[in-house]
Amino acid sequence: MTTHAPRRAVLLGALAAPLAAPFIANPAKAQTITLRSADVHPDGYPTVEAVKFMSRQIEEKSGGRIRIQVFGSRQLGEEKDTLEQTRFGVIDLNRVNSASLNSLVPETVIPGLPFLFRSEEHMHRVLDGAIGDEMASGLPRHNLIPLAYYDSGARSFYTRAKAINEPGDLRGLKIRVQPSDMWVSMMRAFGANATPLPTGEIYSALQTGVVDGAENNYPSYQSFRHFEVAKFYSVSEHSMAPEMLVMSKRSYDRLPKETQDVLRQAAKDSVPEMRRLWQARSNEAKAAVIAAGSQINTLDKAPFERNMGPVYDQFVRDARMKGIVSRIRETT
Template sequence: MKPVKTLAAALLASVAFATTAMACEITLRSSDTHPDGYPTVEAVKYMGKLVEERTDGRICVEVFHSAQLGEEKDTIEQTKFGVIDLNRVSMGPFNNLVEETKVVSLPYIFKSVEHMHHVMDGPIGDEILAAFEPHGYVGLAFYDGGSRSFYNKVKPIKSIDDLKGMKVRVMQSDIFVDMMSALGANATPMPYGEVYSAIQTGVIDGAENNWPSFESSGHYEVAGYYTLDEHLIVPEVLVMSKISWDKLSPEDQATVRQAARESVPEMRKMWVAREKASEDKVLAAGVEVITQIDKEPFMAAMDSVYEKHVTSDKLKDLVARIRATD
């Protein structure tokens, strides 16, 4: 199936180029697994608008949403080799490649969304963005990924014991797999696009994600229980292929980088509104939302995850600096 998907993606991309190449000297292809209208998709569109305006139409950004160019794992590879120019990706799939991304993917590393903003908008965020470059990517900006919580079709999760033996989809990340094991569940890594049918058919019992993803994917239609344990507050990252980046002049590079940074506050405004709209839609559909939950046992269970993944002095220092940030 994979070669067919790759061919279809290539054909789709070539059609888009035919319509945009006439107007723009450079067209940057940007990938996102989320649907059109999703805050990350709209943020990259906003960035593209700024770039087009500031280069007098020489550089355009074409956003391919809804996994049109493939699921995240595949698009990460394509971005490295310059087949895709820009990519909005969850941090998890980068964990085994860019060591620093492990730390911001750890459960309960951030005290709140506001704390995450303070960290990622400062020197620590810049340091993590720079860590992508040796691997063939240029880190441009961090977007919000909300607070991730558990949902399933079997029963309400009110305590850590309710997770025992449950088959839960996670991103293809060792940290996420180990997190689920520490909680007593059976982690099932799989692409985001396969989750709906997997829950529906009983291949898995549930998954974990934020309000907008839970809603926009339609997962709330097949998973009637949502527990606000907020175990992860993981920023998402916008990267550019180093191959594509190096083709730009220093002036155009600065324009792209600045436009990406300016898209962040716009994304955050859209995110807050989208979270509320998604929550309202899920509640109206009759999903049982569990808000009263003791997080302490969940947090205590994460000691083994930190011990396994925070092994180098560099990562230990990064954890300490994040925790020391107000």
């Protein structure tokens, strides 16, 4: 993907000046505020459409004074880059996977832990309550305001050469993971060789054999067209690491209190809409990849789950983290 770096650099350079302020006033209407939001996913993807829904809610509730402009398809860069820009107030809003926050706030590791959530419904009950708030409570110290948890489905393996049915099938395979120590540790516990790569590099890495496989949900597998170069999709559902919508604290603090309240409520209102879109998109994506020739198999999770002890030992070390994990498991 080095061939695309100059294009991204030019784009970011062109945007740097207007984005330096957390919002842009419309000369025709001095009180109008436009907030900029980043996403690596394309138009039509549930997270992108959820932020657009949020924008419509804000415009309506503010009488047209506030809107959100969504830049999808990595227009503003990969998640690592846009997250830094968000922390500095260059970008106002950002949809990132919780794994991108792991190096900043240790508690954000927890929702991505392998086989922690029993189902998506269990995950929703946890994230929508006090536990979800607690796991995100450290973000403001890093100039990020947590606004909402979005679904990222259940992540499963997809590979170039063979299906995965048992832990031994992963031994020695190079599997792309998100740039996160926890994800590297998880793949090692599975017996695979973890290969951290940005999202934009996965397709070519699969195509050329730099990696043997990757792992993600059906919508990402389909929308990034990874099914074209990795035909075997093995349903392991090893993690339900959620997406998070965060806002630059610098941008947030410059808004009046009533505007902050409107923004928070609109983010909250966008969650059920995102989940509705997510379920429909997941079903469509699964049908599309099957029609395109992907081979789907469902593996027995138990042998994989038994190998995850070292991951929990490494990343759930203090009493507070252990307490959060216990409370999640006790949530009915």
